[in-house]
Amino acid sequence: MEKLTNIEIEKQRGYIQKMRLVNERATSSPKAFVETYGCAQNENDSERISGMLFDMGYGFCEDAKDADLIIYNTCAVRENAELRVFGNLGALKHLKAKKPELIIGVCGCMVQQEHIAEQIKKKYKHVDMVFGTHALWRLPELLAEAMENGRAFDVHTSDGEIFEGITTKREKSPLAKIPIMYGCNNFCTYCIVPYVRGRERSRTVDSVLKEVREVAALGYKEVMLLGQNVNSYGNDLSDGISFAKLLEEVCTVDGIERIRFMTSHPKDISDELICVMARNDKICKQLHLPVQCGSDRILKKMNRSYTRDKYLDIVRKVRQAMPDIVLTTDIIVGFPGETNEDFEETMSILREVEYDMIFSFIYSKRKGTPAAEMEDCLSAEEKHQNFERMVAFQNEISKRKNDAYLGRCEKVLVEGLSKTNPKFLSGRTDGGKIVNFRGEEGMTGEIVNVRITEIKTWSLIGEIID
Ligand code: SAH
Ligand code: SF4
Ligand code: F3S
Secondary structure, three states: OOOOOHHHHHHHHHHHHHHHHHHHHOOOOOEEEEEEOOOHHHHHHHHHHHHHHHHOOOEEOOOHHHOOEEEEEEOOOOHHHHHHHHHHHHHHHHHHHHOOOOEEEEEEOHHHOHHHHHHHHHHOOOOOEEEOHHHHHHHHHHHHHHHHHOOEEEOOOOOOOOOOOOOOOOOOOOEEEEEOEEOOOOOOOOOOHHHHHOOOEEOOHHHHHHHHHHHHHOOOOEEEEEOOOHHHOOOOOOOOOOHHHHHHHHHOOOOOOEEEEEOOOHHHOOHHHHHHHHHOOOEOOEEEOOOEOOOHHHHHHOOOOOOHHHHHHHHHHHHHHOOOOEEEEEEEEOOOOOOHHHHHHHHHHHHHHOOOEEEEEEOOOOOOOHHHHOOOOOOHHHHHHHHHHHHHHHHHHHHHHHHOOOOOEEEEEEEEEOOOOOOOEEEEOOOOOEEEEOOOHHHOOOEEEEEEEEEOOOOEEEEEEO
16 A cells, blocks of 8 residues: 655645645635535545644634635535535636636545546536546645646546644544544445545554554544445555454553544454454444445345345344444345335334334435446335335334433533533433433533433433532
8 A cells, every 4th residue: 555655744834834835825815614414434534634733824714705715525425415516616707707816726635536626627618627546645836736737637547645744733623533543444335535535544553553543642532533435444454454453452542541443344343343342441432334224136246245144144243242332224125126025024124123223215226336237126216205204214223223322321422512502512422312301512522421302303301410
């Protein structure tokens, strides 16, 4: 695996200095607006984008209308994510016409697809910068280029780089996202991620630990380790350290009290991982284990490399080791060729496992993936009906699972004011359940004891106890 050389990093530092001087000379300090679509990996990329912008002397604003620089960090996983970006980009045309010095950049997964990058280049002439996931670290250079030459593009397909040493400007939250690997090797037949994120590359144990220590020193109590499939962490490293071993290392960092991770592919969840999770109090008892579908026939067509029985075995083992574990999953409804019988198998796996929560999606055709060429049999209407029935069914299960929390005392990490009701604070239990309760905003970042007094389908209500 190739790493970014020091020379390249130094080169970008040079551009950061250059942009800083430009921005310092401006009459008012320039403001950036960064909008993120997609998953936690993208959110972390945006934190790095914001870090570079901060180093370049940018301030930040909450409204795109006030910005001198707008960056959309995009997601390609489903069509509706892309349509939203196109819609929002279209709306920026007027803003750019009124404010010609405004710089608009589009980056992330969506523009790694050649046809999309071309479309933006040709049809969205008000976009000044387009850069893919592999070119994120070149933002300072591209920004300088866009300012000098009008437009800058870097959407290449090489996937060797891991960018270390970039400032991260984290979102306001006591939880720090730490990527441990990039890319994916699994090629599930519906999924665009391996095409837009490239092959798996693991960060070294030292780089991960260095970042964990840094956030601990800044006062973060919780870390979320990120990767498309964290279970294959280290497979590409010569020291051969497993994800379970990495977790144990992270547990030794003083100040970090909670460790979460996302996502685990069921095909390579190991006994070692289950054991390490069970015996370390710092590792949250929460597991997101995407099953996608309950039918073996469809799982095979999806190239998921496990059967329903093998998946259920893993769930059994996990629950045996950690009876209180909070289990969540992802489901795709309407994969090409899925029949109503296949769908009933998904319903029955939901019944059997009783997840705390599911993230469900209607299959979205992604250009260039094998599933895009597969024949479909259910109509869009049938798929929607199945989807709605599944959501209603799962809501009952989620509510029932939450009911078991009534009267319990839970340790909650306070994340800040609740977004839906600012009279309440919001935080998460060890298992990742959202709890809202009355308290002072100054408690943000603390772990408090909360007694659960009321149950909702997706969250819990409680009161702080001493
Ligand atoms: N690496 C993670 C998932 C990343 S994408 C994993 O394997 O678990 C997040 C979720 O989006 C997937 O789990 C899947 O349920 C859903 N997804 C991916 N491609 C999709 C598509 N083409 N249509 C609908 N849902 C999709
Ligand atoms: Fe996509 Fe499958 Fe990789 Fe997850 S494991 S990112 S679903 S290809
Ligand atoms: Fe979307 Fe890219 Fe994440 S496609 S789900 S933002 S890896």
